[in-house]
Amino acid sequence: MSQLKNEISDSKFNMWRACLAIISIDGRHSEEEKLWLSERARIVKFSKEQLETLERELKKPVDIESILPLITDKKDLAFLMHQIRVIGNIDGLYDEDEKAAFKKVESIVMKGIDLTSIEKEVQKMEDESYHEDVVYKSGNSASYLENWFLGFKKWINPGDYKEP
Known part of the structure; x- marks a missing residue:
């Protein structure tokens, strides 16, 4: 056709x-x-x-x-x-x-x-979506309080960006 x-x-x-x-x-x-x-x-x-x-x-x-x-x-x-x-x-x-x-x-x-490889690929994509630059991104870079608070959250949660 x-x-x-x-x-x-x-x-x-x-x-x-x-x-x-x-x-x-x-x-x-x-x-x-x-x-x-x-x-x-x-x-x-x-x-x-x-x-x-x-x-x-x-x-x-x-x-x-x-x-x-x-x-x-x-x-x-x-x-x-x-x-x-x-x-x-x-x-x-x-x-x-x-x-x-x-x-x-x-x-x-x-x-x-191959469901196993698909599950691994999806898990990798999910893990990458939790990068600290995304999780701790400020919605207002001019806000001192918001930036301080996000920095504090990042400091108390080092290396694990799934639970901001």
């Missing part, structure tokens, strides 16, 4: 196709699901060709497993995980088929993810 200006990427489009497959998994489309779909069709910048594909797949759903490999951007996969939860609760009936579909997608998405 060619990428036109303002058209969503193939990965994102396939993420929306997967959402449609999840909506169709229980064999029915509630009024809430139809409203949700029409809102997405209005908000998301689908091309004419993409909208035609979605309309066709609404009538004749495709298997989600055939779509998942086409979602190549990790952000799109993560968003799909969120959307499955949203979709599952739109009509107030998060049934067993939808739960099973979520588990299947989750296992496929999580298969290639």
Whole structure:
């Protein structure tokens, strides 16, 4: 599928196709699901060709497993995980088929993810955010009292900037 200006990427489009497959998994489309779909069709910048594909797949759903490999951007996969939860609760009936579909997608998405390295990276980012220059930054450099107080806090809390 060619990428036109303002058209969503193939990965994102396939993420929306997967959402449609999840909506169709229980064999029915509630009024809430139809409203949700029409809102997405209005908000998301689908091309004419993409909208035609979605309309066709609404009538004749495709298997989600055939779509998942086409979602190549990790952000799109993560968003799909969120959307499955949203979709599952739109009509107030998060049934067993939808739960099973979520588990299947989750296992496929999580298969290639190293959570340990992600947790370490997030911890490092959090630790770096507590640098003393940020924690003890004065909001008013002209205020003698504020600067003295921040200096005092830094003096009584040397080296541990998580608890200013």
